[in-house]
Amino acid sequence: METEKITYIEESGLLFEKLGLTRMAGRVFGYLIVSEEDQASFDQIRKVLQASKGSISGTMKQLLNAGMVEAVSLPGDRKTYYRPSKMKISDILKHRMRQFDDFARILSRGEELKSKKDDVSEWLIEASTFYLWIGEQLDEIIDKWESEKTKIIEEYRQNHEERIES
Amino acid sequence: METEKITYIEESGLLFEKLGLTRMAGRVFGYLIVSEEDQASFDQIRKVLQASKGSISGTMKQLLNAGMVEAVSLPGDRKTYYRPSKMKISDILKHRMRQFDDFARILSRGEELKSKKDDVSEWLIEASTFYLWIGEQLDEIIDKWESEKTKIIEEYRQNHEERIES
DNA sequence: CATAAAGTTCAAAATAAAATGAACTAAAAA
DNA sequence: TTTTTAGTTCATTTTATTTTGAACTTTATG
Numbered sequence: 001m002e003t004e005k006i007t008y009i010e011e012s013g014l015l016f017e018k019l020g021l022t023r024m025a026g027r028v029f030g031y032l033i034v035s036e037e038d039q040a041s042f043d044q045i046r047k048v049l050q051a052s053k054g055s056i057s058g059t060m061k062q063l064l065n066a067g068m069v070e071a072v073s074l075p076g077d078r079k080t081y082y083r084p085s086k087m088k089i090s091d092i093l094k095h096r097m098r099q100f101d102d103f104a105r106i107l108s109r110g111e112e113l114k115s116k117k118d119d120v121s122e123w124l125i126e127a128s129t130f131y132l133w134i135g136e137q138l139d140e141i142i143d144k145w146e147s148e149k150t151k152i153i154e155e156y157r158q159n160h161e162e163r164i165e166s
Numbered sequence: 167m168e169t170e171k172i173t174y175i176e177e178s179g180l181l182f183e184k185l186g187l188t189r190m191a192g193r194v195f196g197y198l199i200v201s202e203e204d205q206a207s208f209d210q211i212r213k214v215l216q217a218s219k220g221s222i223s224g225t226m227k228q229l230l231n232a233g234m235v236e237a238v239s240l241p242g243d244r245k246t247y248y249r250p251s252k253m254k255i256s257d258i259l260k261h262r263m264r265q266f267d268d269f270a271r272i273l274s275r276g277e278e279l280k281s282k283k284d285d286v287s288e289w290l291i292e293a294s295t296f297y298l299w300i301g302e303q304l305d306e307i308i309d310k311w312e313s314e315k316t317k318i319i320e321e322y323r324q325n326h327e328e329r330i331e332s
Numbered sequence: 333c334a335t336a337a338a339g340t341t342c343a344a345a346a347t348a349a350a351a352t353g354a355a356c357t358a359a360a361a362a
Numbered sequence: 363t364t365t366t367t368a369g370t371t372c373a374t375t376t377t378a379t380t381t382t383g384a385a386c387t388t389t390a391t392g
Contacts, residue, residue, distance in 0.1 A: 005279055008272075015272055019265060020186045022380075033276040033286065042339070052382045057340055078338060078390055084286055089293040093266070093300065099185060100259070106174075106181055110199040113174055120199065120250055127255040129322045130311060134259065137307045145296060156295045188350070208369070218352045223370055244360055244368060 001048065005034045009049075021066070024051065024059045029068055032084045039072050039081035067091070090142045097135060104131030167214065171200045175215075187232070190217065190225045195234055198250045205238050205247035233257070256308045263301060270297030 009030040016026025027049050032040060040048075046056045060082060063069040070085040104127070111124035145152070175196040182192025193215050198206060206214075212222045226248060229235040236251040270293070277290035311318070 002279075008276065008279055012272055012276075015268055018186070019269070020184075024380080030272075030276065033273075033290065034279045036280065036282050038284065053339070054341075054383070055381050058380090061340095076390095078388095080338080084289070086285070086289050089289075089296045093296075096266075100262075102181055103185070106178055106196075107199075109174065110178075110196065113168075113171055113200045114202065116202050118204065119252070123250070123252050123255075124199065125323075126315065126319060129319045130255045130259075130315070132322065133311065133318055134307065138304075141300065141303045141307070145299065149292065149296070152299055153292060153295045156298065157291075190350080219369070220353070220371075221351050224350085227370095242360095244358095246369080 008034055022059065022062065024049070024055060025062050025066075025068075028056070028059050028063060028082075029084065032069060032082060039083040041079045041081050043079070045082065088146075090145060093138070094142065097138060100131045101135065104128045107131075174200055188225065188228065190215070190221055191228050191232075191234075194222070194225055194229060194248075195250065198235060198248060205249040207245045207247050209245070211248065254312075256311060259304070260308065263304060266297045267301065270294045273297075 009027050012030025012033075013023040013026035016029065017023045028045055031045060031048055042053075042056060042060070045060075046053060049056070051059075060069070060071075063082075064071060067085055067087050069082050072081040072083060073079075074081065107124045108128035111121050111128070114121055114124075175193050178196025178199075179189040179192035182195065183189045194211055197211060197214055208219075208222060208226070211226075212219060215222070217225075226235070226237075229248075230237060233251055233253050235248050238247040238249060239245075240247070273290045274294035277287050277294070280287055280290075
C-alpha cells in the first residue's frame, strides 16, 4: 500500500480519537475508504492494520453499531466483508447534535437548581434556549439539503473546478 | 451543599467526559453554575470537590482556555476567583463545528487518494460537500440568533410557562 | 460426522490519561 | 526582609482504556 494511504489511515485514526471514538475504528474506516476494492475481509483488515483478531472484532462491532460500516456476506463464502456504509450523511450530524441537547439540558437544570436569580441564571436561560432553537433550525436545514442536494453538490463541484483551473 | 446539587455536579462531570473533556472540568463548571455565590475561590472549589491543588490548577487552566470560565481578581485580596464566563453561547457551537470541518476534510482527502472512482467516491463527495454547506448555513442561522435572540427567548419562555400552567 | 476456517469472548498485559502530593515560585503582609 | 498565603509544576501513583492472545463457538464443506 502507498505511503500516502498509510499516512491517511493513521490520520483518520487520530481524528476518530479526537471525536471520542477509538483510534483503531478510525484506521479501519480510513482503510475502507482508500482501499481500491469494493469491500475488505476481516482478515485483510487485520493484516493491513497489523492488529489482533480480538481488536478487529471489537472495532468492527463499534463501527457497525455507529452505522459507519456495513457487513457484506457472499454466498459460497464463509467470510464476512465490510465496506463503508452509504448512510445518510445528515444522520451523523443529527446524532452528534444530541450532544448539544444534553448540554442544553444540563444548563437548564442548573438554572432550576439555583435559588437566587442572577445574571448567570439569565445566561443559562439564554444558552439552553439557543440549543433548543438551533436544533429546530438544523432540522429544517437538513430537510433542505435532502431535497436540494443534487443542485448544491453541482454548485460546489463547479466552484472547485474553477479554483483548480485558475 | 444540597444532595441535588452534588448529584448535578457529578452529572455535569459525566457529560463533560462524554463531550471529550475531563470529568473534573465538568464538576468545576457544574459547581460554578449551581453555586449561589457570584464567584468561587480556588480553594473553595478544591474543598467542595475534594480534589488536590494540582488537579484544580490544571482543570482551571483547561476551562479558562476553553473560554468556559473567567478568572476574577479583587484589589486587596491575593486569591483568584472564578465564575462561569458569559461567553457567546453560539461560539461554543462554532467551536464544536470545527470537528465537522476536520471530518469533511478527511472524507474529501480520502476521495482524492482513490484512483478508482466508484460509489464510495460519490458518497465521499456528497458527504464532504454536506459539511462545507452546513457550515455556511449555520453561520447564517447564528447571525439570525444574534439579531433576534431577545424575541426568540421570549417566545420560548411563554411556551414553557403555558406548559407549566396546563 | 469430522475437519477446518472465520470470528467471538474475555482474562491478562500494555498503554494512556488523570489525580496526587511535595517541592517550588510569586506576591502580598507583617 | 521575613513570613505567609496562593497557586504552579511535575514526578509518581492511580485509574481507565485498548490491545493481545489463547480458548471457545459457529458455520460451511469434504
